[in-house]
Amino acid sequence: MPKILDQPRYVCALGAMQTVQGIYRGVPILHAGPGCASKLAGGIAGSNGDSGYISPQIYPCSNVSEKEIVFGGDDRLKETIENALKVVDGDIFVVLSGCTTEIVGDDIAKVSSYFSNGNKPVIYVETAGFKGNNLQGHEWVINAIIEQYLAKKPIMEREKGLVNIWGPVPSYDPFWVGNIRELEALIRELGLIPNTIFGEYRGIENIDKIPQAEFNLLVSPWLGLSNVKLLEEKFGTPYLHYPTLPIGAYETSRFLRSIGEYAGVDSAKIDEIIGRHEREYYYHIERTSDVFLENRTMSRRFSTVTNAADALAISKFLVNDFGLVPGKQYITDSTPEEYREEVASYFKEFKYGIEAEVAFSTDGFEIHEEIRNTDYFGAPLIIGSIFEKKLAEELNGNFLAVSVPIKERLILSSSYLGYHGGLKLLEDIYTYVLKQFN
Amino acid sequence: MTVNFKSNEADTRENRLGSITGYYGTLRDLGKQSGCGGLQDKDRCYSQASLCNAACALSQLSFITDAAIVHHSPAGCAVTAMTVSNSKDQLAGKLKLDNSRSGYVSTDMNESDTVFGATDNLRDVIRETYNRYRPSAIFIGASCVSGVIGEDLESIAVEMKEELNIPIAPVHCEGFKTKIWASGFDAAFHAILTNIVKPPEKKSNIVNVINFFGSARKEITEIFKELGVEPLFLISNTSIEQLSKLSESVATVSTCGTLGTYLGNGLWDQYKVPYVKSLQPHGIAGFESWLRGLGKAINREAEVESYLEREKAKYLPKIQEIKEKLKGLRAVVGMGPGFNFNTTRALQELGIEIVYSAAWHFDKQYDDGQAPDAFKYLVDNSPNDYKLSVSDLQNHEILNILNEVKPDIFFSRHTGSTVWAMKLGIPALCVFDEYAIFGYRGLLNFAYSIYDVVTNRSYTENLSKRVKLPYTDWWFKQNNNHFLSKGENEDA
Numbered sequence: 015m016p017k018i019l020d021q022p023r024y025v026c027a028l029g030a031m032q033t034v035q036g037i038y039r040g041v042p043i044l045h046a047g048p049g050c051a052s053k054l055a056g057g058i059a060g061s062n063g064d065s066g067y068i069s070p071q072i073y074p075c076s077n078v079s080e081k082e083i084v085f086g087g088d089d090r091l092k093e094t095i096e097n098a099l100k101v102v103d104g105d106i107f108v109v110l111s112g113c114t115t116e117i118v119g120d121d122i123a124k125v126s127s128y129f130s131n132g133n134k135p136v137i138y139v140e141t142a143g144f145k146g147n148n149l150q151g152h153e154w155v156i157n158a159i160i161e162q163y164l165a166k167k168p169i170m171e172r173e174k175g176l177v178n179i180w181g182p183v184p185s186y187d188p189f190w191v192g193n194i195r196e197l198e199a200l201i202r203e204l205g206l207i208p209n210t211i212f213g214e215y216r217g218i219e220n221i222d223k224i225p226q227a228e229f230n231l232l233v234s235p236w237l238g239l240s241n242v243k244l245l246e247e248k249f250g251t252p253y254l255h256y257p258t259l260p261i262g263a264y265e266t267s268r269f270l271r272s273i274g275e276y277a278g279v280d281s282a283k284i285d286e287i288i289g290r291h292e293r294e295y296y297y298h299i300e301r302t303s304d305v306f307l308e309n310r311t312m313s314r315r316f317s318t319v320t321n322a323a324d325a326l327a328i329s330k331f332l333v334n335d336f337g338l339v340p341g342k343q344y345i346t347d348s349t350p351e352e353y354r355e356e357v358a359s360y361f362k363e364f365k366y367g368i369e370a371e372v373a374f375s376t377d378g379f380e381i382h383e384e385i386r387n388t389d390y391f392g393a394p395l396i397i398g399s400i401f402e403k404k405l406a407e408e409l410n411g412n413f414l415a416v417s418v419p420i421k422e423r424l425i426l427s428s429s430y431l432g433y434h435g436g437l438k439l440l441e442d443i444y445t446y447v448l449k450q451f452n
Numbered sequence: 453m454t455v456n457f458k459s460n461e462a463d464t465r466e467n468r469l470g471s472i473t474g475y476y477g478t479l480r481d482l483g484k485q486s487g488c489g490g491l492q493d494k495d496r497c498y499s500q501a502s503l504c505n506a507a508c509a510l511s512q513l514s515f516i517t518d519a520a521i522v523h524h525s526p527a528g529c530a531v532t533a534m535t536v537s538n539s540k541d542q543l544a545g546k547l548k549l550d551n552s553r554s555g556y557v558s559t560d561m562n563e564s565d566t567v568f569g570a571t572d573n574l575r576d577v578i579r580e581t582y583n584r585y586r587p588s589a590i591f592i593g594a595s596c597v598s599g600v601i602g603e604d605l606e607s608i609a610v611e612m613k614e615e616l617n618i619p620i621a622p623v624h625c626e627g628f629k630t631k632i633w634a635s636g637f638d639a640a641f642h643a644i645l646t647n648i649v650k651p652p653e654k655k656s657n658i659v660n661v662i663n664f665f666g667s668a669r670k671e672i673t674e675i676f677k678e679l680g681v682e683p684l685f686l687i688s689n690t691s692i693e694q695l696s697k698l699s700e701s702v703a704t705v706s707t708c709g710t711l712g713t714y715l716g717n718g719l720w721d722q723y724k725v726p727y728v729k730s731l732q733p734h735g736i737a738g739f740e741s742w743l744r745g746l747g748k749a750i751n752r753e754a755e756v757e758s759y760l761e762r763e764k765a766k767y768l769p770k771i772q773e774i775k776e777k778l779k780g781l782r783a784v785v786g787m788g789p790g791f792n793f794n795t796t797r798a799l800q801e802l803g804i805e806i807v808y809s810a811a812w813h814f815d816k817q818y819d820d821g822q823a824p825d826a827f828k829y830l831v832d833n834s835p836n837d838y839k840l841s842v843s844d845l846q847n848h849e850i851l852n853i854l855n856e857v858k859p860d861i862f863f864s865r866h867t868g869s870t871v872w873a874m875k876l877g878i879p880a881l882c883v884f885d886e887y888a889i890f891g892y893r894g895l896l897n898f899a900y901s902i903y904d905v906v907t908n909r910s911y912t913e914n915l916s917k918r919v920k921l922p923y924t925d926w927w928f929k930q931n932n933n934h935f936l937s938k939g940e941n942e943d944a
Contacts, residue, residue: 016576026528049504057531075501097498143526419534
């Protein structure tokens with residue numbers, strides 16, 4: 015099979031510009047072509063909007079032309095950074111390179127270093143599109159913040175109960191704001207103090223607090239491991255890796271218990287929190303069960319076609335909470351080889367010894383062919399991106415888009431995480447189910 | 453004149469037409485400078501991210517219902533596949549067209565490809581794309597990377613065309629080649645003109661309508677019926693078969709001069725399909741000029757006049773009524789030149805004063821060697837010689853302008869450019885749809901939209917009170933042309 019990207023569900027490393035924008039008052043400075051910013055944002059953020067305090071049109075950018083390709087673009091980058099610092103009111107500036115400037119050998123490290131002693135931090139990350147995807151770019155940006163900014167600051171005392179939360183990727187996770195807020199809320203309920211750097215009004219101040227945390231909490235199957243390991247190395251902060259984004263009662267209760275025990279929270283307190291939430295959660299499940307159960311069109315078996323984080327979170331919920339049976343789960347985020355075995359193993363830990371087969375593939379066309387040729391013994395539920403819409407229709411199945419490209423739905427602050435998030439996911443799945451004849 | 457059928461690619465607008473992205477002055481000064489040939493482009497020593505030609509070229513082509521795009525690029529460039537993924541389905545779905553033979557794939561170039569080249573993989577991907585989608589044609593999209601490392605797309609196209617026996621056309625839309633993203637339209641149309649369009653076998657009664665998404669399909673079809681012709685809306689929702697017969701059409705019209713110049717003039721140069729040179733159909737003068745131009749080209753002038761009389765009687769009194777309520781409004785327009793000049797004329801028809809205008813580039817001439825009609829019309833007829841700047845979507849310059857002139861309303865058209873005026877407390881209206889001001893009816897709707905936006909300012913007011921702009925005070929104290937290089941004739 016040739017190297018073919020059909021139905022792309024991620025973008026290139028420069029897509030990490032959205033990680034920088036996700037930091038309130040963080041400003042990416044692009045040393046790249048004129049169209050990179052708006053195209054990448056349009057594809058990832060798409061119909062969910064890509065504006066905010068700044069937007070891709072505000073990103074200072076050298077808009078590389080033939081001149082810089084022939085004569086080199088270091089001078090052009092230097093004047094772009096110099097003037098960006100005068101024009102744009104930001105707290106941290108992150109220089110990101112694109113394909114052309116790296117091929118012609120521009121030295122963004124050197125040019126960025128001219129500004130290292132100014133009033134505002136200026137750091138750099140090499141994010142040429144051919145070097146990796148936006149998930150890797152996201153990790154590189156956070157590592158650059160740790161190495162080029164935090165590691166150079168004076169050491170501060172630890173703050174009791176402070177926990178850095180890592181996992182959801184700005185914009186690439188359409189629910190990123192809601193997801194991060196829900197994780198914060200859960201941590202807060204345990205009596206801990208959450209520290210996150212993405213979303214509204216959490217900017218440089220929260221970045222500055224990162225080394226003071228008692229531990230780093232990574233809620234993601236693989237993405238972000240290099241960041242928490244680097245934080246351990248630089249600041250001696252231990253990390254807790256919880257691979258599954260918690261959706262619904264079963265996983266959220268497990269999540270609270272795991273984090274609570276790790277942090278030494280009194281077990282009676284954990285029981286109280288879990289008990290209160292589950293009571294409310296099952297009130298809703300109880301009163302809606304007729305709709306869930308007495309139904310001609312809802313599926314019993316499902317496949318996800320999405321990134322590792324969503325595939326794992328959603329399948330855990332549908333199996334352990336809602337009693338569905340998993341078909342094959344297709345992971346499309348180009349998970350690095352070194353993590354694949356471990357990620358696949360998480361899909362073998364469902365209740366009753368239920369296991370799901372996992373395929374890592376970035377070829378949407380092939381995935382669709384395989385799903386078409388799979389017997390789900392009834393109409394399948396397909397959860398993925400907008401690319402799966404026509405496939406689900408063709409199979410007379412049910413469908414929900416949860417990951418990029420998502421389209422045809424608007425997500426503001428909602429989240430599928432936590433107890434309320436599980437109910438929200440059921441609302442959305444059944445909104446599709448109820449559109450069909452019942 | 454400048455459409456070169458023998459060349460592999462369309463030259464960029466900068467080289468072909470002398471188009472520019474940097475200018476600071478007034479409407480009539482720009483007219484004067486364009487006329488005497490002294491117009492020079494100016495660079496910026498600071499810029500913010502703009503747009504690229506590849507997005508224009510390849511998104512246009514991806515809306516063809518039975519063509520595939522093979523983007524010879526790293527994964528990020530192929531993000532256009534995500535952007536168009538459901539738009540093309542939604543659009544085709546409305547007309548119940550089957551677009552299952554369209555596809556958009558990328559060769560996913562990696563680091564070793566940039567060192568060793570990736571033409572073997574490109575060949576394989578073209579074959580695989582053909583096997584997957586059985587398209588009627590394949591467009592090979594160039595990228596910055598394929599351009600910089602010198603991949604020979606031409607030879608591969610020739611080779612694969614022989615092997616697969618369908619048109620295979622390279623689209624030269626390397627992003628670094630031009631600051632004018634509209635050059636991407638020309639690149640796409642060049643590929644169509646030189647690889648898809650065939651010489652005419654007979655004459656049809658079809659009028660080519662160069663537009664984006666055909667939202668006025670119903671209205672135009674009805675009007676054209678009275679003139680005894682049928683519209684073919686280009687190029688979204690067309691098939692390769694339909695495109696191959698563009699040379700048989702009786703005339704070509706366009707809803708955007710910027711978009712239409714290459715294809716319209718190319719079809720005239722090569723196949724003598726008359727390209728209607730007129731104002732675009734925005735507002736009163738535009739609609740009349742557009743339809744009369746078409747009437748003349750197809751000998752249906754009497755029918756056009758009788759249609760216009762009828763419509764005028766229906767709508768002009770209503771337009772007059774709302775015009776009274778818009779008196780005294782001052783506006784700033786920030787759009788690409790085609791829509792800018794046509795929208796500006798429509799605003800002036802409503803009695804609104806233009807106090808500043810920003811065009812995302814400027815074509816002093818189109819491919820027939822003539823200045824754009826919509827621009828000439830403003831130079832001759834605008835009641836005032838308003839200030840005008842040309843910038844490639846430089847948001848900081850626009851905000852500087854808005855902060856300086858404080859208009860009652862800002863008119864935008866590009867994604868992401870509307871809210872910034874509102875953050876300054878200035879109501880804004882995004883004229884997103886190309887037919888939003890179409891004819892008398894469109895002008896009436898547009899007038900009411902303006903009235904609504906300036907009447908209920910709650911969204912603008914609520915937002916502006918609670919947000920801070922991302923620009924420094926220093927920047928707002930500078931002139932908006934601060935970063936523009938000073939040319940020889942610069943007096944500012």
